Amino acid sequence: MKTLLKCHIGIGKKVQGEVLSANDNFSARYDLDRLKGIFSRPQHKLVGKSYVDKILVLNESKGGVASAWMLYEMCARKMAPKAILFNKANTILAQGASLANLTICDRFIDGDITSLLSSGQRVTVDPMNGLVSIL
Amino acid sequence: MELNKEEKAMASGELGEAVKWAINHQIKVGNFFDAKNFVSVSNVHMMIDPESVGIDGVLFLENLVGMGAKVKIPMITDPRGVDLNYYTPLGQTEEMANIERRTIKACTSMGILMTNTCVNYQTIMAPIFGEHVAYGDTGVVIYSNSVCGARSNYEGGPSALAAGLTGRTPRYGLHLEEKRIPTKKFLVKFKPEELTDWGLLGALIGKISGSYWEVPIIEGINHNPKSDELKHFGASMASYGSIPLFHMIGTTPEAKNYSSKFLNRLDDHIITLDDIISLKSQFGKKGDKIDVVVFAAPQLSIFEMQKVAELCIDKSFKVPVIICTSPQVYSDASRMKLIDQIEKTGAKVLQGTCFYNQYAREIGLANGWKRLMSNSAKIVNILGGYGYEPSLSSMENCIASAVAGEIV
Known part of the structure; x- marks a missing residue:
């Protein structure tokens, strides 16, 4: 099994943490109870799980533009993931991560990142070099 | 990204700290999406409701005001989160209203016009074909791109604000012709009647397309849709699939750019009335109580x-x-x-x-x-x-x- 995964250059600082992964999509507005720090959308595969301080691994970003401000607000309250890894990010998540200085990466060349990483694994995310190391 | 002389001055702070923040934010985003340079935009629409912004977002805005931030081009806003003439009866608190008041004050100080609408293409000014703009609100973006032929990515609040302060946006995504080419073809085998039908059709196409980077082209709509119908259709497609652009043969201006030969290379996704009924059945049934x-x-x-x-x-x-x-x-x-x-x-x-x-x-x-x-x-x-x-x-x-x- 590969322990070093390559992706496009991302945004944010180098971080280390525990993976929370699902083959599902993401919107801060549609899917989260941001006060409690959990996924709240009943249909979401991570419903009920806390995303706070996790390395969140999901398929694509979805939905509306609100996530950009919301990521900043979540980070300011320290109720945010440490990083988000997507197969493909949309513009909003990248823009929000840029304002919040939240680590975000996407476009992994080794395949579907939601299959390559499992919940509970520990990883280091190095966005400036486009690398994710499985510890 | 390649920066011209003015952009370099912005990035170094010669044009003020607020502009410095704005263009450096845009450069980070532009690099993420491999933008080669900037494109000038004519006007901006920003989503900035108080629930999303929160108190920390308000402090960020007030800090920009303190730096002397002023928008360079016309800039308008998406709906507010608190109707200041009617919030107590809804159960909204004074704290929520105060976040709203401070947001409005900060925006107004920067020269932003508080139009508070997500249908600016029906009420303020529709963009024209080929016009580069920086719009927030997914429904605004998809209608402007698809129906009007304007060029915009989804610009979240921070990036829309940055575009207002610099008068430009990184040239990536839907500012590039190659990103506007259809990637999925849909054949509609029923006639949407109600606005809800249009919303459900948009939802299905959005769900199947499933990515910001997919561009659906739709065949089979054999009558001229009205603005409200395409409004619900686009807003729903954007909501369910994060789709910022569609083409509809016979209706939207860019659809005619694609030959049958080109379209025949795309797989058909057929949408029938049964698909619509099936999706609708997930949302309530006769006899259910409502609040x-x-x-x-x-x-x-x-x-x-x-x-x-x-x-x-x-x-x-x-x-x-x-x-x-x-x-x-x-x-x-x-x-x-x-x-x-x-x-x-x-x-x-x-x-x-x-x-x-x-x-x-x-x-x-x-x-x-x-x-x-x-x-x-x-x-x-x-x-x-x-x-x-x-x-x-x-x-x-x-x-x-x-x-x-x-x-x-």
């Missing part, structure tokens, strides 16, 4: 307001009915006595807001609203995550259900 009926998302046009007003004649409702429209339409609707006609029933028309960005979770809890009914496929998608059990039906059926207190 509130909402018409919003997108804000109602003057034609929709007229229809609601007509449906309200001689009606009395068992559950609250809330309608959200833009300040521009509200003013006209008030002058034409449509607001009086609607509110005579006890229904409430809010101006410059949209229900789902009005602290939907909190007002639901404060009022005991869980089973929400709407004709908007977009709003029923969003509110599931806010603890609601939404149901979906036509405007006529929503009104009839509000009279009965249950889905009829």
Whole structure:
């Protein structure tokens, strides 16, 4: 099994943490109870799980533009993931991560990142070099 | 990214700290998406509701104001989260209203026009074909790109603000012709009638497309859709699939650029009436009790307001009915006595807001609203995550259900 995964250059600082992964999509507005720090959308595969301080691994970003401000607000309250890894990010998540200085990466060349990483694994995310190391 | 002389001056702080923040934010985003340079934009639309912004976002805005931030080009806003003339009855708090007041003050200080609408293409000024703009609100972006032929990515609030301060945006995504080429083809085998049908059709195409980077092209719509129909269609597609652009053969301006030979290379996704009925069945059934009926998302046009007003004649409702429209339409609707006609029933028309960005979770809890009914496929998608059990039906059926207190 590969322990070093390559992706496009991302945004944010180098971080280390525990993976929370699902083959599902993401919107801060549609899917989260941001006060409690959990996924709240009943249909979401991570419903009920806390995303706070996790390395969140999901398929694509979805939905509306609100996530950009919301990521900043979540980070300011320290109720945010440490990083988000997507197969493909949309513009909003990248823009929000840029304002919040939240680590975000996407476009992994080794395949579907939601299959390559499992919940509970520990990883280091190095966005400036486009690398994710499985510890 | 390649920067010209002015952009280098912006990035180094020669044009002030606010502009320095703005262009460096844009450079980070541009690098993420491999933008080679910037493109000038003519105007900006920003989403900035208080629930999303929060107190920390307000402090960020006030800090920019303190740096002397002023927008360089016309810039307008998406709906507010608090109607400052009507928030206590909704269960919104003074704290929420104060975040709203401070947001408005900061925006106004920067020269932003508080238009508070997500239907600016119907009420303020529609962009023209080929015009590069920086728009927030997914419904605004998809309509402007698809129906008007303008060029915009989804610009979240921070990036829209940055575009207002610099007058430009990184040239990536839908500012590039190659990103506007269809990637998926849909063949529609039924005729959408109600706005809800259009919303459901948009939802299905959005769900199947499933990515910001997919561009659906739609065949089989053999009549000329109206603006409100494409408004619901696009807003729903954007909501369910994060789609910022579609082409519709015979309707949208760029669809004719693609030959049958090109389109034949794309797989057909066929959408039938059964698909629509199946999706709709996930949102409530006859006899289900309801707590509130909402018409919003997108804000109602003057034609929709007229229809609601007509449906309200001689009606009395068992559950609250809330309608959200833009300040521009509200003013006209008030002058034409449509607001009086609607509110005579006890229904409430809010101006410059949209229900789902009005602290939907909190007002639901404060009022005991869980089973929400709407004709908007977009709003029923969003509110599931806010603890609601939404149901979906036509405007006529929503009104009839509000009279009965249950889905009829």
